[in-house]
Amino acid sequence: MAKVKHESRWYPLESGESVLDGLLRQGVSVPNSCRAGACQSCLMKAVRGTVPEAARVGLKDTLVAQGYFLACTCRPPEGTELEVAGAEALRVPARITSLTLLSADVLRVRLVTDAPFEYRAGQYVSLVRADGLARSYSVASLPREGELELHVRLLPGGAMSGWLAADARPGDAVQLQGPVGSCFYVPGRPEQPLVLAGTGTGLAPLYGIVRDALEAGHSGPIWLFHGARVPEGLYLRDALRELAERHPQLHYRPCVLAGGSRDVAEGSLDVLIRTECPKPVGFRAYLCGDPQLVLSLRKKLFLSGLSLKDLHADSFLPSAPKAEVVTNSPAGVR
Amino acid sequence: MDTAAAMKSVYEQIGGEPAMAAAVEVFYRKVLTDDRISHFFEDVDMERQAAKQKAFLTMVTGGPSSYSGRDMRAGHAHLVKHGLNDMHFDAVAGHLKETLEELGVAAPLVARVLAIAESARADVLNR
Ligand SMILES: Cc1cc2nc3c(=O)[nH]c(=O)nc-3n(C[C@H](O)[C@H](O)[C@H](O)COP(=O)(O)OP(=O)(O)OC[C@H]3O[C@@H](n4cnc5c(N)ncnc54)[C@H](O)[C@@H]3O)c2cc1C
Ligand code: FES
Numbered sequence: 001m002a003k004v005k006h007e008s009r010w011y012p013l014e015s016g017e018s019v020l021d022g023l024l025r026q027g028v029s030v031p032n033s034c035r036a037g038a039c040q041s042c043l044m045k046a047v048r049g050t051v052p053e054a055a056r057v058g059l060k061d062t063l064v065a066q067g068y069f070l071a072c073t074c075r076p077p078e079g080t081e082l083e084v085a086g087a088e089a090l091r092v093p094a095r096i097t098s099l100t101l102l103s104a105d106v107l108r109v110r111l112v113t114d115a116p117f118e119y120r121a122g123q124y125v126s127l128v129r130a131d132g133l134a135r136s137y138s139v140a141s142l143p144r145e146g147e148l149e150l151h152v153r154l155l156p157g158g159a160m161s162g163w164l165a166a167d168a169r170p171g172d173a174v175q176l177q178g179p180v181g182s183c184f185y186v187p188g189r190p191e192q193p194l195v196l197a198g199t200g201t202g203l204a205p206l207y208g209i210v211r212d213a214l215e216a217g218h219s220g221p222i223w224l225f226h227g228a229r230v231p232e233g234l235y236l237r238d239a240l241r242e243l244a245e246r247h248p249q250l251h252y253r254p255c256v257l258a259g260g261s262r263d264v265a266e267g268s269l270d271v272l273i274r275t276e277c278p279k280p281v282g283f284r285a286y287l288c289g290d291p292q293l294v295l296s297l298r299k300k301l302f303l304s305g306l307s308l309k310d311l312h313a314d315s316f317l318p319s320a321p322k323a324e325v326v327t328n329s330p331a332g333v334r
Numbered sequence: 335m336d337t338a339a340a341m342k343s344v345y346e347q348i349g350g351e352p353a354m355a356a357a358v359e360v361f362y363r364k365v366l367t368d369d370r371i372s373h374f375f376e377d378v379d380m381e382r383q384a385a386k387q388k389a390f391l392t393m394v395t396g397g398p399s400s401y402s403g404r405d406m407r408a409g410h411a412h413l414v415k416h417g418l419n420d421m422h423f424d425a426v427a428g429h430l431k432e433t434l435e436e437l438g439v440a441a442p443l444v445a446r447v448l449a450i451a452e453s454a455r456a457d458v459l460n461r
Contacts, residue, residue, distance in 0.1 A: 298380065303363055308384055 002080040005048075013076065019044065019055075019084065020071035030071055030086070031126065031134035031177075035320035037073040040180045041126040041134040043090060044071045049082035063090075091128060091175040092117050097147055098170055103235040106201055107165055109137075109150045113176060119143060120184035121208030122286070124314060125150075126177040127160065135160040138205035138288065138314065139179065142212055148176070151204035151235075159319075183286055183312045185212045191220040193283045197273060197297055199227040202289020205314060207236060209286055214247050222247075223277055227255045227269035227293075234264065251276070269293065270300055281305035284312075291315035344443045345397030348434075354397065357433055358388045364429040371425050374413055394430070394451045406457035414460045423458060427451055 002013045006028055013022040020042050023030050032042040037057060046067040055074035056064050068087065076082055093114040100108045119125070124138040127150070141149035154161045183205055194213060196206040203226050210224055228234045234254050241263075244252040253265060253272060260266025277283065285301050287294045294315045302308060345354070362384055365375045377383035386409075393399040410418060430451060434444045455461075 295378065303367060307359060308380060
């Protein structure tokens with residue numbers, strides 16, 4: 001049996017159980033969302049004892065050096081004794097400054113942090129509510145803008161999005177943890193063509209990245225594809241169209257599955273991308289949003305010649321359901 | 335080919351690590367578009383999959399590899415359970431050959447690589 005010590009109490013783990021599941025099962029509150037090692041909401045710090053390598057995959061070296069690990073992917077072997085602490089030290093207090101609907105189901109949330117918060121446009125943060133509820137959101141603003149901007153899709157029954165839409169008010173205190181992710185613009189090859197694609201609020205990081213690239217003087221073509229089911233699902237259309245008018249190298253291509261028009265293409269996103277960028281060899285790509293879409297676009301772009309090192313993607317994995325039972329995954333499936 | 339060249343590994347002769355990185359992408363695209371075998375190479379994490387293939391290519395070209403026959407066996411055991419057989423092995427070997435040819439590797443060197451790959455057949459298929 002492995003056991004975990006948290007705030008001077010020991011908690012036994014069942015065989016194969018993650019630190020996150022074990023603590024939650026025994027009533028300890030730990031922020032979490034994807035439970036798949038992607039969002040980093042569940043960061044904890046090992047004060048004593050060793051953590052399996054798998055629980056540190058994707059963490060920045062500076063976090064690893066301080067003993068941080070992901071509680072959801074940490075399954076200590078039998079006999080391990082681990083002493084852990086929360087990641088409160090990594091969280092920055094912040095206040096909501098405004099809540100504005102950008103479309104029927106996309107809410108723009110602006111925040112200011114009470115302490116300096118360094119990030120790159122396109123990275124994501126964990127938004128942590130006072131009671132510990134945590135969800136990841138990509139940052140749509142630029143660091144120089146002062147306020148942080150998130151685009152939150154309103155989901156029926158959504159814990160965080162529902163709260164933001166109905167109950168949160170400007171002035172409310174929250175915390176931010178992060179930033180995380182390598183989906184950001186890196187200067188150095190200003191002539192390299194870029195392709196940015198996302199559906200729904202997958203636009204949030206792309207909105208940051210595209211403006212970051214333009215401000216950095218990117219001169220090569222920048223293709224921005226934004227997909228939605230219907231035209232009402234698109235947002236920031238005017239802002240992006242104006243941006244494209246000011247920057248001839250920017251090609252903004254909104255796209256819907258139904259209800260297209262002169263300005264909005266109709267059809268699937270990958271077909272549109274293939275039409276506009278038939279040979280993306282040597283391009284750099286940023287793909288964000290729906291996990292299925294990100295996965296399939298990534299593969300298609302790679303197969304059409306884009307190099308893996310030029311593919312940057314963030315999948316917006318949903319939060320994992322609460323009453324998760326620990327199952328043994330079938331052999332051969334990982 | 336002079337004797338010195340013959341002594342050098344194919345890995346060194348084709349340009350070492352940078353050449354391997356290029357070869358992996360060419361090879362990976364081939365296996366992903368081959369319906370007979372693509373399902374063995376589908377992985378949510380494309381970087382992880384590419385890293386595995388790089389280890390394989392490094393081994394069969396005689397580069398610095400820590401891959402042993404035992405690892406080969408263990409690494410493919412679950413795929414063999416899912417039906418991995420000679421047909422799949424031949425398909426992969428075919429793509430390996432084409433990849434090297436496309437990268438301009440000379441025929442005798444390609445033959446050497448394929449011979450090394452062939453010697454791994456029993457381990458890969460867990461026989
Ligand atoms: C790296 C990363 C970046 C992200 N960036 C953003 C972002 O910029 N903007 C944004 O809006 N979201 C983003 N997300 C998703 C976000 O973290 C939350 O999962 C999402 O806001 C739902 O949280 P909630 O508490 O409102 O709903 P929950 O209470 O978690 O879920 C409510 C219900 O909706 C279902 N559900 C969850 N997601 C979806 C979905 N996509 N489609 C349909 N049903 C769903 C759930 O299964 C559940 O039944 C990101 C996620 C990750 C991992
Ligand atoms: S990384 Fe652990 S909950 Fe998302």
